[in-house]
Amino acid sequence: MIVAEQKPFGQVKEFVEGYRKIMVAGCGACVTVCLVGGEAEVKVLASGLRIAHLQEGKATEVLEACVTRQCEPEFNDPLVERIREEGVEAVISLACGVGVNLLAEALEDVPVFPGVNTTFFGGVKEAGTWLELCAGCGECILHLTGGICPVARCAKSIMNGPCGGTNDGKCELGGETACAWALIIERMSRLGTLGQLETVQPARDWSTGHYGGPRRMTVEAVQAVAKEE
Amino acid sequence: MKSGSNLERVLAAGEFAVTAELGPPMDCNGDVVLEKARLLKSCADAYNITDNQTAVVRMSSIASAVLIMQEGLEPVMQMTCRDRNRIAIQADILGAAALGIRNCLCIAGDHQSFSAAGRLKGHPGAKNVYDVDSIQLVAILKGLRDDGLQQGGDPIECRPPLFVGAAWTPMGDPLEFRPIRLGKKVAAGADFIQTQGVYDIDLFRMQMAKIVKMGLHERTAVLAGIIVPKSGAMLKYMDSSVAGVTVPAALIERMNRAKDEAGDDKTQARINQEEEGVRITVELIEQVREIEGVRGVHLQAIEWEKRVPEIVERAGLLPRPVVSEEAGSS
């Protein structure tokens, strides 16, 4: 899932300074699950804006909305319709950056501002804590590392770890971060596949990742039908 | 001879090698480098020039290396993977070789978050690179030198004659994997190894026994790293906070005793501890020398280079041997 965190309230408030009709638009997918952009947070942010505007004596209207997934244009369509009909002047999207992009694309003349900082692809460690577990590098090497990703989980993304900085199973950066390579070695020892790590992994091809430029993924069969239509 | 460097020749001649570390300044004052070079001259076979150590911006290792060469010292240019992608690394390596640099130590490099420490702001917000890791970097240098190929596969006509080094943290965690990882570095092409600082001789001996059993000591030259201790506090810090370094309690006590002997006299306490630190260093050198597979020492007197000549002297490692190119190749 995509993990995001909230932007400071002050920054978001500044985005919409001067607009009189504002909509806070949440997303019912990843950002709901990571507790920063669902219906409940829409209410919190909208309430915060209303209180702030009341304090400043500004006559603004803050609308609330939440769609199933902002990363799908079809889900956004009714929202876009409503924004146009109600004459919304600015939208704060609590979706990940994907949602903000798509909503902005659909709303040609209404500004869309991000309400969250999209942070990483991750999963829950424990209630309230998410860990980055995948870097979306475009060429998965988890078969080589016991299912634990050094690209995402090692601070140096090294392929032949661990570096000299690992300390009691923790990354040299300190804190709670586990050393990915300590985990890999532990797991592969258990699996009896530690011997595989004796092979030197050559410098990898990063072009499959973002370094190769913005990516596009196609499922040809579906795409072909869509084009015919 | 792979590079014909002095370090390679000394090792090839079967001599016990000595390298020492020289840290470049945070500005462009070359005199500082030259001054340190003069201090250290003749007490080691080659001198490591650190590459933005702890991610603090310093004069580049390539430039500093050229500066000390002017003083007649032989550099071991350190190259980290943190700041350059494979394009920049190879370009710099080729340039270094053209400027006469013959030794290169390949390391991952400390994470940029370490640059903000103490009074320093550093550049913790920098974007790191880590395009290749240290083992891949070793392989790239070997490829340029032995195969005449850039990493991407393009051939080069003039190959850089380099003596390729790598670092090793023998007491790093997980302990049982460290010899395997050294094996990977050797397989990738590491001609020599400089280790993380050794204080726990027993543990180091155990790890060395493993790599001797693996035969790695015959395929690479291991130089035991010795970090010169200045105080009890420093030893304690390294024990608790520096990854891969464990300091036996007895050593810390020795330092503390030296400090206590000075009573309230702070200056004397410092002098006592520094003296004890030098003594400990000399003892450590003598001890690692006895361990099978150890082919030399790598001295790190961090911002305290001036005591190195005395240490080397007291360890009985002076004068440094002069090995001719012919003798070295025999």
Added chain:
Amino acid sequence: MRVANECLTAPCSAACPVQTDTRGYADAVARGDYERALELLLEANPFSSVCGRICDHPCEQACRRSKIDAPVGLRALKRFVVEHTGEHRRARRARQPVLYPERVAIVGAGPAGLTAAHDLARAGYAVTVFERGDAPGGMLGATIPRYRLPYEVVREDIDDILALGVELRTGVEIGRDVTLDDLRREGFSAILLATGLSESHSLTIPGIGSEGVLLAVPFLEAARLGTTTPVGDRVVVIGGGNVAFDVARTARRLGASEVTCACLESREEMPAHEWEITEALEEGIQVMPSWGPRAIVAEEGRVRGIELKKCLRVFDEEGRFAPTFDEGHIATLLADSVILAVGQRADLACIEGSSVQIERPGRLRYSERTMATSEPGVFACGEVATGPGSAVRAVADGHRAARAVAHYLETGELLEQAPVTHPTLGELPDAVAEKVRRVAPVALRHAPAEARVTDFGDFEAGYSEAEALREARRCLACAAGAFADDDRCAGCLTCVRVCPYGVATVDKTAAMPEEMCQACGLCAAECPAAAIALQRFGTYRMREELSALLAQIPESELPRPLVVSYCCLFEVTSRSFVRAHPADLAETGIARVMVPCVARLSVPDILAPYELGADAVVIISCADGECMYPTAEQRLAGRVRRAKALLDEIGLGAERLDHWKTHESAEVSWTAFWEISKRKLAQTAVKETVG
């Protein structure tokens, strides 16, 4: 809001013969709305005052709280409600207009007959109730001892019914003074027989005709009227049912010093309610289970004692009544009186001179499903039809009979009423029960046994207001918990992670099974999709309540500073603190909003008052460690931190939000908390002016 599984009844309501909305009135009491509680009670049961005293409360036996500590004192709560709403109750009485020409005659003014009269009158029929005695009430009025049920209590219920316009004719004995056919001639289109079981059974043992051998019903009737002859010091009561204990305890109060109850059944088999036996034992009454009467020992025709024989078993393998005795095992008790409480039968004199048929002596020919007798238009209900039962069952039967009669009058047809079972929850699973906080029930106060046997005074004290509020909170609100809106649920597992009872599950979307959910509301408050609501304790009403409260005062006249205080409803000991009056608000500047557990407040709930113009919000929780729900206090503290941080970012300042824990009680500490917050606001204002 969609309400999940509305058809599921709480076990207490399902067990109640009249399906009283038990959770409803417990909740209304907890909210201080005793009038609403009374409405709920009377809706189900016109004999609520009576049942508040003597109901055998199957609701409590079914209460799922038994698995945790002890059932909720529902009977006592009912008593509390009726005792605290007298004025309201009298004021709501109104004559019911007659809508139909058909008149109904009801024979017998006991709970069954009067309940039917009540329902039929409310439906628009003219009803006349015939009672052979001087006063209505049946057994409630005539035989149940006053120490358990004062007549004023019975009268309170009956007055409600009579106020509807039901005509009561006392001192008229149907079958003797007037026949059923006479009633027909008088114009009654339907007749309902509800004459109860008014005759005591006797025994056929030697000496039974001796002076001093009495029957339970006449004895109890005389005791209520104060016309008993002296019973002497030593009294033996034969029987082990509730009536036997009424008799024994009455005899004790009439001055007998040695009272013994002897019965065939073993101690475990005794049909009397366990509490009746316990209370009798407290009063010094001896119980001799497994003994049957053999002969009355008499001298000169007057009782001197009784011979008992050991009873080996009462029922045969098929469970039929077939006592066997050890004839060689005899006990003789001295007695001045022997009172027989070995069951009752119907007096069917009412059908004399009519063509209503009997099944066998003392038993009407009657259909359980249609409640009809053999004679068209003549119906029967209550104990005369069903056999012995509790007061609340008689009420239930009265409701049924009213439906049967009304249907007959409307259609000329008989109404088939099959037995109904109400779907309810299973037992509370152990895994959940062990996580629920134990809360001791509020004990009922009884007069000391030695004092209460000296007269017929009320021996049980009803709950005080504080006690009732405390006890009402113990209700688990079964089947009124959380439910998720599948359309909104993101399946994020937050509910699963916060549920302190391990109840919530997610299989694509969230589910909180009714038989486990404790309605704590933590999942609803934390749900990031705002997809969870509570069937009963939702906080969504608060914003409206608050807006309504503030709307009562013109904005310019709103007191400043205006503080909204969310208060834990569970901490009040009187309803004066529960109900906010606009006058209070105008005077104090404190708008009180009661929340049944403030831990249910979400962050938007906490922020809402500022949007409505409040200067500050004060949240007052239970006393430290007193919250019913595990982890709820920490969860709320987390939400308060979040809201404070946001208030800081907004620039209002975190000090505009205070979170207190009740000290001792609401009355003791809340006013002080409000003062502190107000003073703080005043200081901030000064600072701002100076700055």
